[in-house]
Amino acid sequence: MITGIEARDIRFPTSRHSHGSDAMNPDPDYSCAYATLHMRGGDPDGNGLTFTIGRGNDLCVSAIEGLGLHLIGRELDEFEEDLGLASRLLLNDSQYRWLGPEKGVVHLAAAALINAVWDALAKRAGKPLWKYVSDMPPERIVSAIDFRHISDYLPKAEALDRLTQQAGGRAERTAALIRDGYPAYTTSAGWIGYTDEEIVRRLRAAHAEGWRHFKIKVGGDLEGDLRRCKLFRDTLGPDVRLSVDANQVWDVDDAVQAIRAMAPYDIYWVEEPTSPDDILGHKAIAEQVSPVLLATGEHAHNRVMFKQFLQAGAIGFCQIDACRLAGVNEVLAVMMMADKAGVPVCPHAGGVGLCEYVQHLSMIDFVCISGTMTDRVIEHAAHLHQHFVNPIETRNGRYIAPSAPGYSVDLFPQSIADHEFPHGKVWAEEMAG
């Protein structure tokens, strides 16, 4: 039984070294509101987190504490029997819902809690989350999805048909996944606060490690963006993939102009070219810069937004986020819609804990839903993994399938203690200057 919810305000002072910096976010302190479901009666505790970049992380902590009351007193068996229960309990509190609805702080907090429930379920089953889900019959996976407000695009019966159709190949794909891992790209070379020299050094090092798909930040002045694209091609040549990320800074017409100017550098995708709410704006940009494809999703706050990006044909890549969406349940809905649209799922993972989370999601997509890794990559950012009990493993530019039970975001107790804001050791030192 869930007897208590603990929520911690964990922050890492990443802004010291411009890790994670981009055109919209010059000085992020990668942070998370870290939720633990304490259990009584022999079931394992569950951990979940929601990612933020510093100030306001405390709001997510408070929201976890408030929303979490809905879980207290529930048995883990109830969540096992009804995979949609946690999601319904947390998203349908009408008073909290008003503050979104299904977006912002409350949705982020719900994600941490919902993911903590999935973590406990997978741990109890002794399986990593991707395997826990991949071992479920199609009916059970569908039972986790809330089809409200998406049934016009993806009716429940159609989702079930698709999962059933793909179920036959699961064993073979699971074997391939364990053998080969899952393709990835790296963001760690191209943060906007890095100097050109730093970028070149990091690109070369990453290439030597086996990376063949890179992302760099753009959206500063256009001349600088083009210089960085040229720097990239001059350093690594034409045979590697380059994606760029503008982090929302352009208006529609600016985006079209900038993307056309960058196109000669052979851009794999352009990420967040404008407001993440602007479905019609993305569509207008996409039509004018074709065949360059757009990617978005790290700020697409729920399944209804993704539904429209996919309906409109506005994006070429679907960038789910493990905790911007309301946890595993809503991610499943979005991955199934992306599959229907034929749009590859390439998760967002620049942050803390996001790589650990999303590897499971891409693997579920491969084994259960899309059945393919073609054109699909998981983002990789090389920061802060040392704080996790079961950190990601990558080799030759691919994620190794995780094998530890759960959803992989358990933080070491010492990392929690040191980075708790504002009184942990790291912050006490930071504030002392």
Place this chain on the structure above:
Amino acid sequence: MITGIEARDIRFPTSRHSHGSDAMNPDPDYSCAYATLHMRGGDPDGNGLTFTIGRGNDLCVSAIEGLGLHLIGRELDEFEEDLGLASRLLLNDSQYRWLGPEKGVVHLAAAALINAVWDALAKRAGKPLWKYVSDMPPERIVSAIDFRHISDYLPKAEALDRLTQQAGGRAERTAALIRDGYPAYTTSAGWIGYTDEEIVRRLRAAHAEGWRHFKIKVGGDLEGDLRRCKLFRDTLGPDVRLSVDANQVWDVDDAVQAIRAMAPYDIYWVEEPTSPDDILGHKAIAEQVSPVLLATGEHAHNRVMFKQFLQAGAIGFCQIDACRLAGVNEVLAVMMMADKAGVPVCPHAGGVGLCEYVQHLSMIDFVCISGTMTDRVIEHAAHLHQHFVNPIETRNGRYIAPSAPGYSVDLFPQSIADHEFPHGKVWAEEMAG
């Protein structure tokens, strides 16, 4: 100079009597996070609020306290000289922005603070907010608007042209407004938790007071919805306007079916037929139920969402909210886009303080922007006005133009003290049962 920000958690136990109840929100406790900017040096304090329906109001209070630090130490003159300053300071804190962006708790909190700055400015000028804005030259009004992410639909130069074109008639329209007031409709008769007898009694009473446009809540079972529509027409006949509000509960196909069934009752608008994020869904519904028109906006979280609803021709009425949008600045952007689209602005005001707020906005729309009251109405809900120092006044179904300086949301100190959550007298009694 702003020397301090005070944020209070004020809640009214409206769920006791089903005031405000609808298909999505069965038991709202109308609440507000109430922000006061304390001034030194002779300038008046400014008050602003953001509206919620209970749980989670504390999150908005915390966000006001955190974001508010950006205003401390600033002179009111700075905000007078640069009408976009408060908005930029509060919406461009990139760490807080991550939690939206521009949506949810952080955006609601920013609204309270931005509106408090406008309140102080109008009070210092000795004018009600609508008059304070209506006395500005077009260049100054435009300077308050952030055109980022909307310039593809409404370029700044076009906004300036439109305001300039309308400036000539301002004096005449101001006189008409003061003489005749502004048309309104009432929601107070049709909350979903009321019995049929209660609805009939309230409809008759409101009609006797001069109301000729009513809204009732639907979105329960369709049979019940149709019974209530029939009850309405049986009670008041064909010569009054009936709008209905489904509060987001339908999926696209359900909405089409329900609206077609209600259409014979001559529905003026159908409000929130589905998810407030679903621009394409609204468009699909609108195309299938024409000539019935849709209305939405109380949960449309920023100018980018409204831009798309208008671009897509998805809504027939634009329901701005004074604090869901980031205060006066963002409302101005939306009202100008609605004007361009030829879509009437009919503000959302079911809540506490929202009637007090939005009367000013509709009046600015009339005097400065659209220049007309045709097809435009302000919502009226008859609750909680007794707590405001300068409550709305209505007569014969019209709002009287407010004359007191400011933005009209000053609460009486006693009301604050009694309703502060959780220790105010009213809540202490509520909890004692």
